[in-house]
Amino acid sequence: xxxxxxxxxxxxxxxxxxxxxxxxxEAAVAGLRGRVVEFGxxxxxxxxxxxxxxxxxxIDLSGGMLQRARERVRDLAREExxxxxxxxxxxxGLESSSYDAVVSxxxxxxxxxxxxxLLEARRLLRPDGVLVLVExxxxxxxxxxxxxxxxxxxxxPHWGEHLRRDHAAAARExxxxxxxxxxxxxxxxxxxxxxxx
Ligand SMILES: C[S@@+](CC[C@H](N)C(=O)[O-])C[C@H]1O[C@@H](n2cnc3c(N)ncnc32)[C@H](O)[C@@H]1O
Numbered sequence: 241x242x243x244x245x246x247x248x249x250x251x252x253x254x255x256x257x258x259x260x261x262x263x264x265x266e267a268a269v270a271g272l273r274g275r276v277v278e279f280g281x282x283x284x285x286x287x288x289x290x291x292x293x294x295x296x297x298x299i300d301l302s303g304g305m306l307q308r309a310r311e312r313v314r315d316l317a318r319e320e321x322x323x324x325x326x327x328x329x330x331x332x333g334l335e336s337s338s339y340d341a342v343v344s345x346x347x348x349x350x351x352x353x354x355x356x357x358l359l360e361a362r363r364l365l366r367p368d369g370v371l372v373l374v375e376x377x378x379x380x381x382x383x384x385x386x387x388x389x390x391x392x393x394x395x396x397p398h399w400g401e402h403l404r405r406d407h408a409a410a411a412r413e414x415x416x417x418x419x420x421x422x423x424x425x426x427x428x429x430x431x432x433x434x435x436x437x
Contacts, residue, residue, distance in 0.1 A: 241399060242282070242350075246304035249283050260425055264374045265289055265345060268431075272372070274340035277364055279329040279357060280347025284309035287316055297323045297339075299332055330356040332364065339364045345374040348410065349402045358414030362436050371416055373432040378404035380427030408432055 269289045281298025282305045342361040348354040379385040392403040416434035
């Protein structure tokens with residue numbers, strides 16, 4: 241699906257972010273240092289916000305999305321500090337206990353098993369590493385959540401887009417201790433910072 245969406249993704253996302261999810265990216269990656277793995281890096285929309293010295297390894301299943309990310313890496317002159325890999329975040333093949341942070345923004349709604357992806361994140365992180373999630377989920381406003389619940393019955397099975405996953409619960413199940421957890425924008429955006437237990 242994302243191969244087909246790739247040419248339209250940035251424009252579609254900027255509309256959603258202007259109205260709903262604004263300014264979460266800067267906040268998510270601000271202050272990260274060292275070696276970072278980004279799950280479902282997509283077209284690389286977070287890349288402008290990393291400090292220049294941060295080494296980013298971005299993983300994505302979609303070659304089309306990664307093609308856009310490569311162009312962004314070139315535009316940012318970030319080639320020496322960025323590695324882009326076509327692969328599955330549920331089994332990255334990267335070295336264990338070697339990364340300072342794992343970041344996922346709007347990706348866990350699409351993976352087959354969020355817990356499997358987060359167990360992989362835990363494997364990759366150093367003991368003092370940090371997991372940073374910015375994900376969309378259901379709403380804390382009941383009428384909107386009821387609509388999302390109906391949409392989810394279709395979008396999950398047909399598009400692989402799960403609208404109401406509980407990302408904090410998945411992080412706990414994968415062996416993380418939550419340091420920070422917040423729901424914003426009628427609960428639609430879920431922010432998590434967590435450490436390996
Ligand atoms: C909604 S996009 C989000 C992209 C980016 N994180 C952002 O914030 O704009 C979801 C991305 O996750 C990727 N993806 C979905 N399942 C994946 C998996 N199991 N492994 C790696 N990437 C995956 C998709 O190809 C897509 O690029």
